[in-house]
Amino acid sequence: MKEFLRTKGFKMTPQRELIFRSFFELGEHVSVDELYDKVREIDKSVGYSTVWRNLKLICKVGLAIEVNLGDGITRYDRVTKIPHGHLYCMNCKKLEEFSVEQIVGLLAETAGNYKFAPENFKIEIQGYCVDCKADNKVNIDKASVTAENVTEMKQ
Amino acid sequence: MKEFLRTKGFKMTPQRELIFRSFFELGEHVSVDELYDKVREIDKSVGYSTVWRNLKLICKVGLAIEVNLGDGITRYDRVTKIPHGHLYCMNCKKLEEFSVEQIVGLLAETAGNYKFAPENFKIEIQGYCVDCKADNKVNIDKASVTAENVTEMKQ
DNA sequence: GTAGGTGCAAACCGTTTGCACACAC
DNA sequence: GTGTGTGCAAACGGTTTGCACCTAC
Numbered sequence: 001m002k003e004f005l006r007t008k009g010f011k012m013t014p015q016r017e018l019i020f021r022s023f024f025e026l027g028e029h030v031s032v033d034e035l036y037d038k039v040r041e042i043d044k045s046v047g048y049s050t051v052w053r054n055l056k057l058i059c060k061v062g063l064a065i066e067v068n069l070g071d072g073i074t075r076y077d078r079v080t081k082i083p084h085g086h087l088y089c090m091n092c093k094k095l096e097e098f099s100v101e102q103i104v105g106l107l108a109e110t111a112g113n114y115k116f117a118p119e120n121f122k123i124e125i126q127g128y129c130v131d132c133k134a135d136n137k138v139n140i141d142k143a144s145v146t147a148e149n150v151t152e153m154k155q
Numbered sequence: 156m157k158e159f160l161r162t163k164g165f166k167m168t169p170q171r172e173l174i175f176r177s178f179f180e181l182g183e184h185v186s187v188d189e190l191y192d193k194v195r196e197i198d199k200s201v202g203y204s205t206v207w208r209n210l211k212l213i214c215k216v217g218l219a220i221e222v223n224l225g226d227g228i229t230r231y232d233r234v235t236k237i238p239h240g241h242l243y244c245m246n247c248k249k250l251e252e253f254s255v256e257q258i259v260g261l262l263a264e265t266a267g268n269y270k271f272a273p274e275n276f277k278i279e280i281q282g283y284c285v286d287c288k289a290d291n292k293v294n295i296d297k298a299s300v301t302a303e304n305v306t307e308m309k310q
Numbered sequence: 311g312t313a314g315g316t317g318c319a320a321a322c323c324g325t326t327t328g329c330a331c332a333c334a335c
Numbered sequence: 336g337t338g339t340g341t342g343c344a345a346a347c348g349g350t351t352t353g354c355a356c357c358t359a360c
Binding site (some may be wrong): 054066068070074085087090096098102103106107109111113114115116117118119120121122123124126127128129130133150 | 221223225229240242244246251253257258261263265266268269270271272273274275276277278279280281282283284285288
């Protein structure tokens with residue numbers, strides 16, 4: 001690990017090691033605050049910006065990517081061989097994963113058609129999970145909007 | 156349009172009409188600032204928060220959805236019959252669209268398997284476009300990371 | 311010794327809100 | 336008249352940065 005960072009031109013420090021280790025111990029979709037809390041459990045002296053900067057570094061060296069669910073909190077996903085999509089419940093904020101092998105294949109093909117060099121794929125389904133839907137907790141006051149409505153409205 | 160809003164319990168005002176109209180005149184991926192500027196071209200008296208609140212309203216009534224490319228700026232896409240994905244160049248920030256009919260079919264199926272009620276699908280490919288790739292403008296200092304590296308690093 | 315790393319506090323910036331006034335209905 | 340909408344300015348919260356000190360190499 002130390003070697004790995006060295007080859008990228010970064011030094012290893014106790015804080016950095018602790019932060020990296022904590023990050024990989026936490027599951028998926030880690031937020032800065034979660035990581036900060038976990039790090040502070042072990043070493044209260046580590047600063048918030050250090051955690052932040054190292055989380056960015058983890059992304060920079062390609063070990064994680066940012067995940068943005070639109071709720072204002074940036075999460076970080078470990079990069080693994082297996083890409084996955086997210087099911088995001090807009091009510092309870094729960095996050096489930098699903099595999100996207102087939103889809104990624106299609107997307108890679110699409111990117112190729114555009115001569116685009118893909119670095120990563122984001123596949124998210126926003127909606128409501130079984131529980132929230134069943135509990136009728138959801139306040140869906142959406143319009144039944146169609147393309148016709150929109151066109152009509154543009155007049 | 157006025158009718159449409161009335162049925163949702165909202166009033167029509169000159170500002171609101173101007174904002175809605177401007178939004179639909181602008182293309183895709185409209186940011187608050189872009190919309191604000193466009194609105195102010197016509198009426199300097201409209202406030203920023205009014206634009207903001209109405210943009211939220213447009214989403215609330217189902218005429219647009221938020222698009223988050225991870226660059227800190229929230230954009231808004233008109234809802235149309237045809238869903239589309241985004242090719243986002245991490246270098247020049249250019250955004251291209253591609254059709255995703257086939258993929259959405261797969262995603263809807265997936266959601267069904269999870270008994271999940273999808274509201275919208277986000278499909279994004281981040282990477283580098285032809286131009287940026289060709290110009291070699293891109294400063295890619297990413298690691299060649301594999302799942303093995305990650306595992307190894309967790310020790 | 312030197313360049314990069316850390317911790318703190320303050321700045322930043324997109325987003326949200328409280329409030330007083332205005333206006334659609 | 337009433338309740339929603341507006342405009343302003345200030346608050347908020349996640350993110351970033353300047354700076355002085357520290358430490359890996």
